[in-house]
Amino acid sequence: MKAIALQQYGSADDLRLIDLPDPKVGPAEVLIRVRAAGVNPVDWKLAAGGLDALMEVRFPLVPGWDVAGVVERVGPDAREFSVGDEVFGYIRKDWAQAGAYAELATANVRMLAKKPRGLGWAEAAGVPLAGQTAFRSLKRAEVGAGDTVLVHAAAGGVGSFGVQIAVALGARVIGTASERNHEYLRSLGAEPVTYGEGLADRVRALAPGGVDAAVDFVGGDAVDVSLGLGVKPERVVSIANPEADAKGGHWVWVRPDGVELADLARLIEDGKVTVPVERTFPLAEAAEAWRLNQQGRTRGKIVLTV
The missing domain is CATH 3.40.50.720 (NAD(P)-binding Rossmann-like Domain)
Incomplete structure (x- = not known):
């Protein structure tokens, strides 16, 4: 699969589009064909080493904790979702390595919810975190x-x-x-x-x-x-x-919670919450997306399309 990755702590200048093996799908996990990945300040702060005291980081590091996509494979005892389901989620794991800036990503079922009906991929990827x-x-x-x-x-x-x-x-x-x-x-x-x-x-x-x-x-x-x-x-x-x-x-340090995300999805479906997207970038232009995000002046979300 194609993915954006860093080989060591660094900045937007160090992001590279590389080939990586497809991720393995463990128990209670699903494999997601990524359609969009949200960009958040924590992504580039993590890449710069800013969370080194809080969590383990492994390289090559694929950033990104916001994902929206389609379930492509279901792991053992992951009955909450089926192949073809459109999902979104905040997929922060216990260590940072295999994030959402990729064609494929895995997530525990507890991190995910069904994508709100009628919501575009970019908007969905801007919601979770x-x-x-x-x-x-x-x-x-x-x-x-x-x-x-x-x-x-x-x-x-x-x-x-x-x-x-x-x-x-x-x-x-x-x-x-x-x-x-x-x-x-x-x-x-x-x-x-x-x-x-x-x-x-x-x-x-x-x-x-x-x-x-x-x-x-x-x-x-x-x-x-x-x-x-x-x-x-x-x-x-x-x-x-x-x-x-x-x-x-x-x-508060938010934790992945699919039940809470499903509650938020219902508010979106009911028209009570909208998702403004400032700009989208193709995956290969992740560095430009980071530079825009670092300016801190955007009103809506910045999203990578995959």
Whole structure:
């Protein structure tokens, strides 16, 4: 099979399209013919050695944890799916090596769900990591109907999902973003507020009755601002600040969960969550996709088509 890989830790300049053996399909696994693979910041951070202290990395390294494709083969005791099923998933394994930037990828059945009906391959590949991160963060913050929730970095990849999911849960959403993204946030159902100095005062003006929960998708002082607004620590969740735990909140590292992904798929099928795709690249141009992703200015997802 063809795959994008690195032979050692490196950058976009070190990505190469190479031939690799087709992956073996173990118990409770399926082999997926990849149609699209989502690009996330963790992909190039992993490749640069940024997660070396957290997980084992083996080379050649094929990046990519977001996949959408068709089940081509079913391993022993993998009855949840059949050959021909259209699936998507967040396929992070216990070590990093055989990712989604390839013609073929394997995944444990617990990582996958059926692709939402009517959703394109590129859109489907843009959902799993960002969508599940937002979903898990909101669940950990116990966001529900009638809550006012503050979403930090609401116009980003994770934030865009967070806003839509919170609205679908019946919450009022206040989202931080630059002014150029305010209209975009309104289109998702959020009340926008400009981030930066004076943020807390601007949030208080919008929600004089207080904020019930906060999810931080950017880092920096977002956790401190949320606590300063009177949000109970146990309802403050961050994906970017490990110190959230020490302050009584939660630092979330999303885990593969096909059941949760299926719940998200139903929201997509019901029209409550949409998946904006900023740009697609062919697999061979993965380096260009990384360079665009590293700019941090895209509103929608970046996806590789295979």
